[in-house]
Amino acid sequence: MYAPDDASVRRTIFRYSPVAQPASMVRKACFDEVGEFNLRYPPAEDLDISFRIGMRHKFANLQEVMIRYREHPESSTFTRLRKIETSTLEIRKKFAKSGCYRMTVVDHLYNLLQAISIWVVPPRLKIWIFDKIRNRTV
Numbered sequence: 001m002y003a004p005d006d007a008s009v010r011r012t013i014f015r016y017s018p019v020a021q022p023a024s025m026v027r028k029a030c031f032d033e034v035g036e037f038n039l040r041y042p043p044a045e046d047l048d049i050s051f052r053i054g055m056r057h058k059f060a061n062l063q064e065v066m067i068r069y070r071e072h073p074e075s076s077t078f079t080r081l082r083k084i085e086t087s088t089l090e091i092r093k094k095f096a097k098s099g100c101y102r103m104t105v106v107d108h109l110y111n112l113l114q115a116i117s118i119w120v121v122p123p124r125l126k127i128w129i130f131d132k133i134r135n136r137t138v
Contacts, residue, residue, distance in 0.1 A: 044087035
């Protein structure tokens, strides 16, 4: 489950994406204010736009399951995980300095461990660990 309210989302945004992008609903006015997806960060441009939306608006997530998806060993999650993670860390670093979000000591440690793990932990194991962490902390 994803964090239900704005305060909870902001507490976890430096550890994982705050919304399930395929099921997200965002008013057009938000995109008019913050702009379009930044293609500098593929395939993590969804996290960048979430941070930008959160600088002007509040977050919320429904607690019902809205989508189901299958994981496949040839999906970009598995085949491009290093690129996803390096882009993600770059985005988090940028917004940690923005003044709109508060990165805790735990967030810093999590990001440091993630940066190290990019080169030493196999993607399949990393995804399994990440799912366990996310599902336990929200």
